[in-house]
Amino acid sequence: MSASELVFPPGATRRDWMADGILAVSLSLVVIAVPFVWLGGTQEPDPRVVGVSLAMLLPLTLRRHAPLLMLALVSVAGALHLVLLDVPSPSLIAVPIVAYSVARWVPGHASRSVLVIGTFASLLGPMRWFENTTSGNPSVDVLSWGACLGAVLTPYAIGRRAREVAESRGAEVRIAEERYRLLLAEREQQGRLAEASARAVIARELHDIVAHSLSVMIVQAEGGRAAAARNPDVAAEALDTIAETGREALHEMRRIVGVLRAGPEAGERPTYAPTPTLEDIPELVARTSDRARLVVHGEPGNVPPALALTIYRVVQEALTNFLKHAGASAHATVSLSYGPQHITIDVQDDGEGVEDPTDGGGNGLRGMYERVASMGGSLRAGPRTSSPRFRVLAPLPAPPPSPPPTHRRS
Known part of the structure; x- marks a missing residue:
């Protein structure tokens, strides 16, 4: 001071x-x-x-x-x-x-x-x-001095006590204010983390939709251009596939953008389209390319929507990488194995690997890792041993089986 x-x-x-x-x-x-x-x-x-x-x-x-x-x-x-x-x-x-x-x-x-x-x-x-x-009486002198001294000591003690109480209350107020500031900072930090997490989820969704749809459209357009001269029917079929893929991608992007735009201040409710499920995977594989096939082992059972969306997006991203990098003559096999403990996604191709100028710099693989990790699984993606052929393997924990219904006797 x-x-x-x-x-x-x-x-x-x-x-x-x-x-x-x-x-x-x-x-x-x-x-x-x-x-x-x-x-x-x-x-x-x-x-x-x-x-x-x-x-x-x-x-x-x-x-x-x-x-x-x-x-x-x-x-x-x-x-x-x-x-x-x-x-x-x-x-x-x-x-x-x-x-x-x-x-x-x-x-x-x-x-x-x-x-x-x-x-x-x-x-x-x-x-x-x-x-x-006074007549020189020591008791009277001591009493007089004590009274005068008490007029100083007693209010002094009361004043110090009042100061200590005020300082203690001030310290409590400062502690409460600091706790409130920390609470506000924590809430703001949680808000930023939630916002960052939402942005990451939206980025993954947009990447999966746009990258896969554009890859399919590019492959179909190249195949249609090559077949236009000698087989117009194949070219028309390729154009139909391009149009259907574009419409689906536009529909999903409108769904995501509609969710982003809608809010309390917008005065409107967003329209939620159904998210992809396991039943949509055969159509996804068929629409991607005639060089891709689907193999299913076991029955899926009761798979939660979040896990089903993860499986769909991993298969979609793996096929997108297949279209980008495997080459025009490569073939891909998508295997889905539904077991009691794990659901395994295994996507393999026999391509030689080509450079693609439209590569996203690894965002697709990173998105797959994040999706699989959020479901408690693991993912391995890379060339197979002593071969340029690529493999995506992702075992995911299977949901516990539903308990059988119990019937109460009336």
Whole structure:
């Protein structure tokens, strides 16, 4: 804490200034006017009493804005009181107020200065005022000193306790504010993570839709162009496949974009198209190429929609890579094995591998890894041993079988 903050502690408001000023003026008027009224106005106020009283009470206006300055001014006025007056005056009411104010508003060891000054004043005051009224009785002297010292120590202890309580409450408020800021930061972080996760999911969906559809359309267009001259019927069939694939891709993209656009402020509800299921995989393989075939082992059973979508997208991405990289004469086999513990996706091709300028830089494989990992499975994708032929193998945990229905006897 700087010296300026020690002398002038921050926090005094205009209302505090007004309250302290009213207190100082009110006490000054009471201390000066009460003896005059009490004597019935027959005796003029002593100028020395009036001056000392004003000097001791008016500095109370600074008790919250500058308590140490108030202590210094009141100490000087108290010294004048000892010199000029041989009896205690009502203005000594300022002593406990000063002791409390310094203890309450001055931090650290600096507040103990009021104890040092108050201790000396408690010894000197009785010696000055009661030296002619006591008969040298030690008990009376000790009692006088104890009373004066208690007028300093008791308000000081009350003031320090009030300061400790205020600091404790302030610490609790700061802790609560910090906890609230951390909570807001955590919520904001969770919102960003949720947003990033949503963006990743949408990016995977768009990549799977666009990449597969465009790959099928490119392959069909190239095949149709090659067959247009010698077999127009094959070219027309290829164009039909291109149109159907384009319509399906556009439909799915509209579904995703519709979900993104719709919100509370949009005033409309999005239209949700059915997501692909296991029943759509045979059509996917057939539409991809006549060089791809599907082999299914076992029965799928009750597969959850999220797992079915993952299987569909992995097969779709594997066939997309087959169309891009395997070559025009390659063939692919998609094997789906439904077992009690695992559902295995195995896509193999016999291609030699070609460079594709439309390659997505590995986003498709990364999307497959993320999808399979989210379902608790694992994925291996790469060339087979000592061969450029490519294989995608993804075992996924199978859902537990549904319990048989129980019939209650009526």
